[in-house]
Amino acid sequence: MSKPKKGKRFKYPLEAVLRVRAIREQQEHDKFIEAEKKVKEEKQKEEKLKQEQHNAYTELSELMAQETLPDRDIIRLRKHHLIILKEKVEDQVRERQYAETQRDKQREKLAQAVKERKIMDKDKDKTKTQWKKIMDKEEAKFLDEIGSINYANQSSKKT
Numbered sequence: 001m002s003k004p005k006k007g008k009r010f011k012y013p014l015e016a017v018l019r020v021r022a023i024r025e026q027q028e029h030d031k032f033i034e035a036e037k038k039v040k041e042e043k044q045k046e047e048k049l050k051q052e053q054h055n056a057y058t059e060l061s062e063l064m065a066q067e068t069l070p071d072r073d074i075i076r077l078r079k080h081h082l083i084i085l086k087e088k089v090e091d092q093v094r095e096r097q098y099a100e101t102q103r104d105k106q107r108e109k110l111a112q113a114v115k116e117r118k119i120m121d122k123d124k125d126k127t128k129t130q131w132k133k134i135m136d137k138e139e140a141k142f143l144d145e146i147g148s149i150n151y152a153n154q155s156s157k158k159t
Helices: 015-065 072-158
Strands: none
Touching: 015 072
């Protein structure tokens, strides 16, 4: 904790540190917002791939439901396409999960930066309170001196 100094105005000695902590907090917040955007994008990609996979399965089931069976090559191509789509979906799920873990790590960093800044804010408030107490004591001492000088002047005039 920093110690207050006498003076007409309050000057926090660790103001530079407080500003650095505030800047770091803002930077971590910006990184967290970017991580949130990345997670949202990955979820959208995943949903798009799942929808494409669902459509491909639907097309294949409609093709198989026809009265005449389609050519084996067409079925084989569709099956291969479905396998590729399944792999893409699995890859996208992994990418989304990775983005979510990165977001969670960034959230922890942001929480730590906020905590550090709040500690400095509390220290500044405590230092300011102590400074006010010191200045109140100095003012009381000054007024006591004026009062004692006044009393001395009045008592010397009476004699």
